[in-house]
Amino acid sequence: MIEFKQVEITRAKQKCIIDDWQIEAGKHVCVIAGDNSPSLIADWLFEKACLTRGQVTGLPECIGIVSLSVQQQLYSDQKDADETDLTNEVDPGSSVYELLYEINTDSAQIEQAIIDCGLTKLRDRGFFLLSTGETRRLMLARAILMNPQLLVLDEPYAGLDKDYQQQLSSLLERLSTQYTILMITSRDQEIPECFAKISLFDEGRLHSSFARQQWLEHPLRLQWQALAGSVSQDLAQALQTTNELDDKPVIDPLFAIHEGRVAYHDGLIFENLNWQIRPNQHWQVRGPNGCGKSTLLNLIFGDHPQCYSNQIDILGHRRGSGESIWEVKQRIGMVSSALHLQYRVNAKALDVVLSGFYDSIGLYQQPSAAECHMAMNWLKLLHMQHLAKTGFQSLSYGQQRLLLIARALIKRPVLLLLDEPCQGLDYLNRKIVLQALSIIAKQGLTQMVYVSHHDDESIEGIEYFVDFIPAADGQGYHPRVSSNAQ
Numbered sequence: 001m002i003e004f005k006q007v008e009i010t011r012a013k014q015k016c017i018i019d020d021w022q023i024e025a026g027k028h029v030c031v032i033a034g035d036n037s038p039s040l041i042a043d044w045l046f047e048k049a050c051l052t053r054g055q056v057t058g059l060p061e062c063i064g065i066v067s068l069s070v071q072q073q074l075y076s077d078q079k080d081a082d083e084t085d086l087t088n089e090v091d092p093g094s095s096v097y098e099l100l101y102e103i104n105t106d107s108a109q110i111e112q113a114i115i116d117c118g119l120t121k122l123r124d125r126g127f128f129l130l131s132t133g134e135t136r137r138l139m140l141a142r143a144i145l146m147n148p149q150l151l152v153l154d155e156p157y158a159g160l161d162k163d164y165q166q167q168l169s170s171l172l173e174r175l176s177t178q179y180t181i182l183m184i185t186s187r188d189q190e191i192p193e194c195f196a197k198i199s200l201f202d203e204g205r206l207h208s209s210f211a212r213q214q215w216l217e218h219p220l221r222l223q224w225q226a227l228a229g230s231v232s233q234d235l236a237q238a239l240q241t242t243n244e245l246d247d248k249p250v251i252d253p254l255f256a257i258h259e260g261r262v263a264y265h266d267g268l269i270f271e272n273l274n275w276q277i278r279p280n281q282h283w284q285v286r287g288p289n290g291c292g293k294s295t296l297l298n299l300i301f302g303d304h305p306q307c308y309s310n311q312i313d314i315l316g317h318r319r320g321s322g323e324s325i326w327e328v329k330q331r332i333g334m335v336s337s338a339l340h341l342q343y344r345v346n347a348k349a350l351d352v353v354l355s356g357f358y359d360s361i362g363l364y365q366q367p368s369a370a371e372c373h374m375a376m377n378w379l380k381l382l383h384m385q386h387l388a389k390t391g392f393q394s395l396s397y398g399q400q401r402l403l404l405i406a407r408a409l410i411k412r413p414v415l416l417l418l419d420e421p422c423q424g425l426d427y428l429n430r431k432i433v434l435q436a437l438s439i440i441a442k443q444g445l446t447q448m449v450y451v452s453h454h455d456d457e458s459i460e461g462i463e464y465f466v467d468f469i470p471a472a473d474g475q476g477y478h479p480r481v482s483s484n485a486q
């Protein structure tokens with residue numbers, strides 16, 4: 001049995017306090033929290049947070065951890081090993097197979113993990129080329145291959161498409177007969193049956209533990225929902241007062257792609273995309289892991305090499321016609337896992353928000369007093385003003401993600417690209433961000449293109465869809481454009 005007694009875990013002014021908590025061997029616990037504090041348990045086990053008080057006994061020797069912090073670390077390690085600068089060739093990173101082999105050399109076990117985690121077609125693909133969901137599945141396979149006695153899963157459903165969310169639930173039911181599982185999740189619709197007990201954290205502290213059936217009616221759940229409603233109104237209000245767009249000329253279409261196609265040497269991703277984003281339209285891009293959603297958002301943003309081999313018009317400019325890339329980017333806000341991973345500098349939290357004005361990773365220009373005031377205001381809205389001078393890398397993944405959302409919004413972009421923006425956010429902040437985005441969409445404060453795999457993350461006000469449908473011959477996807485608008 002694992003026992004926590006009078007424990008305090010700390011990371012960058014954030015605390016997780018647990019007075020008394022037991023996890024019995026073979027009895028699986030699902031943690032739900034109104035804040036990011038339980039992620040500190042995973043961070044501490046991964047040596048990214050400190051035990052500042054109390055005692056934890058009974059921890060097994062081998063612990064497998066799946067968390068966004070572990071993923072960030074692997075990205076950093078791979079980047080450090082990247083020899084692109086020396087060889088002048090793009091480094092795809094270690095292959096999926098190599099990254100599994102480095103954990104466990106037993107080929108039968110590797111093959112089983114590859115099947116369990118849906119990695120069969122990806123075994124030779126380099127780490128940097130994997131999509132978000134593909135990377136999450138790799139991280140899970142690595143943790144399983146450790147044959148851990150305790151498996152800690154921090155937001156394991158993040159980034160997985162619908163089919164794989166179901167597969168993961170079945171896999172967890174199976175693994176629950178082999179390991180003790182501690183799962184931290186902000187998605188209370190997706191708790192597999194094997195988790196009989198819920199432990200609830202609120203305001204940085206273990207609040208209570210109870211049987212799973214009691215959760216849906218729990219008073220704190222209702223309280224959080226009401227709180228999310230009022231904070232999200234304030235966020236949308238902040239965007240409204242940020243800048244006035246009204247005097248800017250309307251661009252129609254904001255974005256257009258004709259016969260869009262993306263392929264790599266080993267196959268087609270998608271083709272036949274004919275799509276326009278016209279004024280006042282908000283779009284959601286849907287489809288399974290690896291179908292090309294992030295690729296498409298990067299074509300819009302101008303960060304994908306194939307944006308020049310496609311016929312693209314963006315904010316009144318034809319791509320590749322000598323347009324100023326920075327001028328275009330200045331009017332687009334972006335939140336994505338890729339950007340989050342690339343944000344490797346240790347800028348202060350306030351500077352991270354300010355960097356949105358300059359589209360930089362870190363801050364290299366002197367912001368005006370008005371910009372500083374605005375950025376501080378965003379920190380206050382996110383209840384992060386006390387962290388203004390704290391370095392980005394010392395913050396939890398969820399806190400980092402909130403800063404990146406504020407960074408995208410602060411300049412009130414004409415177009416807001418949101419690629420799974422809620423990844424890493426806790427229960428309350430996820431609700432706040434989603435409701436704020438719904439208000440922003442309905443009031444037309446900016447136009448958005450949104451990606452999410454989760455039904456409970458829909459944004460009211462989105463009426464236009466791009467769906468990636470698998471091609472009949474199994475080669476890539478055919479995007480289908482549709483609308484619910486009257």
Ligand SMILES: Nc1ncnc2c1ncn2[C@@H]1O[C@H](COP(=O)(O)OP(=O)(O)OP(=O)(O)O)[C@@H](O)[C@H]1O
Nearest residue numbers: 129130131132133134264289290291292293294295
């Ligand atoms: N250079 C490359 N060579 C081969 N395949 C690549 C390369 N770069 C990316 N891919 C593949 O392109 C596919 C599309 O990636 P993308 O990130 O757009 O998927 P996605 O739809 O956003 O997926 P997810 O839902 O997991 O985020 C993935 O299968 C990815 O592995």
